[in-house]
Amino acid sequence: MYNTTSIRIYFDKIYALWLREVKVFFREKSRLVASTFTPLLWLFVIGSGFGSSTSISAHAVDYQKFIFPGIICMSVVFSSVFFGSYIIWDRKFDFLKSVMVAPVSRSTIFTGKTFGGMTNSLIQVSILLIVGLIIGVQFSPLALVQTVVIVLLLSFALTSLGLTLGSYMTSLEGFQMIVSFVVFPLFFLSGALFPIDKLPQWLSILTTIDPVTYAVDALRNIILGIGSHGLGLDLGVLLLYSCALGALGTYSFRRMKAV
Amino acid sequence: MVNPSKNQLIQIRNLTKRYEKLIAVDNLSLEIGQSEVFGLLGPNGAGKTxxxxMLATLLNPTSGSATVNGFDILEDPEKVRSSIGVVFQVPSSDDLLTGYENLKIHALLYGVKPDVREKRISAALELVGLTERKEDQVKKYSGGMRRRLEIARGLIHNPKVLFLDEPTLGLDPSSRETMWKYIQQLVKQEKLTIILTTHYMEEADMLCNRIGIIDKGKIIALDTPARLKSMLGGDIVKLKLKQDSNTDALKNLECISKIESVDGYLLLSVDDAKRNIPEILKHVEVESVEATSPTLNDVFLKLTGRPIKEQAEGGFMERYVQYDKH
Incomplete structure (x- = not known):
């Protein structure tokens, strides 16, 4: 009896933190529009622009479809890392303080927040998948389920990364640093926009350590059937990154100052 | 309760918080009992917040400790947090959520059971007069309404202690009075220990039954508002008498402790001038009356020998400086 109650209370707390993030996400219209618009811009402008002069010769797909999985991952990279680092706002407006003064452990706060970030990413990806259908990308129900799994894993890892960074930052000035030194490298080095098979060695090394590479590759495998690694390797690496970054985030939240 | 023999709900023992160069709280010891409304009164930067x-377990002391509701702030922080409600200096509810949603989320965070949750939320909204605005987003609330929502939020889990950090800071005079009304109602209705910080003497005077004046992290005076003010000989009533007025009758009035004649004016030291002026005026004929009450500044000046440098309204700078330090 005592146990079921305390378990229910635990899930209530996670639910509360998650609910707040999702409600805010839907009400912060400008954030929602901007974060959906940017990937579309890439998909259509870069996709069509480069598509007219570039062909991915090894695989018989046009360039726009080739980068589609990469653009999905792009939207996850941006939304997840930003989501995490938006915690500076929560701190600035003292919302975080009001959560920390509640009887909620730091790891619970971290978990609730991360679930919120994953949900936000998933909503954005859903919009992109619909756009994908329109431009002629086809996927089976199985592929859809697999895509969701990969997106959630990547989003978990990167939301954790964003929350970790956000927990160390005290001002918004650091935010631009995150964009330049975290978000863009994660995206550009992932092979979202180019095949990763024949890269110069220095680039290849960077690409190999970028977790997003594995999500892009997995999604290419799932949606287009043209991955460079096996799906098992992609999944394994993403799981590893998720565990490591999740642990790092929990640790960072535990040591984060409340005031 | 862990400590049933003690009637003290909060015990602070040698609490100290030291930053690199500054001692924010200096070896402070204090006990606060059940159902007290205790005011921590002091200038900005005195260490109130x-x-x-520290009592809310958001900040670890450099040394010393405290218990809240019998739980040690260092050993049992989650139990301390379950026992308290905190209303911060700057409203911390989420702007994009409605008043109701803010309360619901906090009820969930505090583990309020589902069978009483809705009832508790309605009661809290009712108590602070926000029932009709509960479906509005908080960004549409006025400053006073935001503060009241914070109070409702602080009460949602039936805490033993409610902390109010500068509850009327930055509010216009009429919102401030409304706020006082709600706080007084709270004291009457709920069996609650309240600790409030303020740098307004009149606020502490009106709401608290005991006041600790704090300066540079130390409590420099601790007493009921009436006795603190009587240190200064009460209010000063300045009378300009009509020519032939006889002042003998004033000497027999109990409320007057001292009578002085300065520059053609009569200066009376009066206990609770607001209430007693009509009585005084029955005995003398006057051309003009002027009453001044001791302010925090006067009490503070008397205790420390220096006036309070009133900073720009805010406490924001105080907050900002603390923020910057970490």
Whole structure:
């Protein structure tokens, strides 16, 4: 009896933190529009622009479809890392303080927040998948389920990364640093926009350590059937990154100052 | 309760918070009992908020400790947090959520059971007069309404202690009075220990039954508002008498402790001038009356020998400086 109650209370707390993030996400219209618009811009402008002069010769797909999985991952990279680092706002407006003064452990706060970030990413990806259908990308129900799994894993890892960074930052000035030194490298080095098979060695090394590479590759495998690694390797690496970054985030939240 | 023999709900023992160069709270010891409304009164930067933050387990003391509701702030922080409600200096509810949603989320965070949750939320909204605005987003609330929502939020889990950190800071005079009304109602209705910080003497005077004046992290005076003010000989009533007025009758009035004649004016030291002026005026004929009450500044000046440098309204700078330090 005592146990079921305390378990229910635990899930209530996670639910509360998650609910707040999702409600805010839907009400912060400008954030929602901007974060959906940017990937579309890439998909259509870069996709069509480069598509007219570039062909991915090894695989018989046009360039726009080739980068589609990469653009999905792009939207996850941006939304997840930003989501995490938006915690500076929560701190600035003292919302975080009001959560920390509640009887909620730091790891619970971290978990609730991360679930919120994953949900936000998933909503954005859903919009992109619909756009994908329109431009002629086809996927089976199985592929859809697999895509969701990969997106959630990547989003978990990167939301954790964003929350970790956000927990160390005290001002918004650091935010631009995150964009330049975290978000863009994660995206550009992932092979979202180019095949990763024949890269110069220095680039290849960077690409190999970028977790997003594995999500892009997995999604290419799932949606287009043209991955460079096996799906098992992609999944394994993403799981590893998720565990490591999740642990790092929990640790960072535990040591984060409340005031 | 862990400590049933003690009637003290909060015990602070040698609490100290030291930053690199500054001692924010200096070896502070204090006991606060059940159902007290205790005021921590002091200028900006005196350490009031730091005390609250330590008692609320948001900040670890450099040394010393405290218990809240019998739980040690260092050993049992989650139990301390379950026992308290905190209303911060700057409203911390989420702007994009409605008043109701803010309360619901906090009820969930505090583990309020589902069978009483809705009832508790309605009661809290009712108590602070926000029932009709509960479906509005908080960004549409006025400053006073936001503060009241914070209070409702602080009460949602039936805490033993409610901390109010500068509850009327930055409010216009009429919102401030409304706020006082709600706080007084709260004291009457709920069996609650309240600790409030303020730098307004009149606020502490009106709401608290005991006041600790704090300066540079130390409590420099601790007493009921009436006795603190009587240190200064009460209010000063300045009378300009009509020519032939006889002042003998004033000497027999109990409320007057001292009579002085200065520059053609009569200066009376009066206990609770607001209430007693009509009585005084029955005995003398006057051309003009002027009453001044001792302010925090006067009490403070008397205790420290220096006036309070009133900073720009805010406490924001105080907050900002603390923020910057970490």
């Amino acid at each position: 730091t005390v609250i933050h």
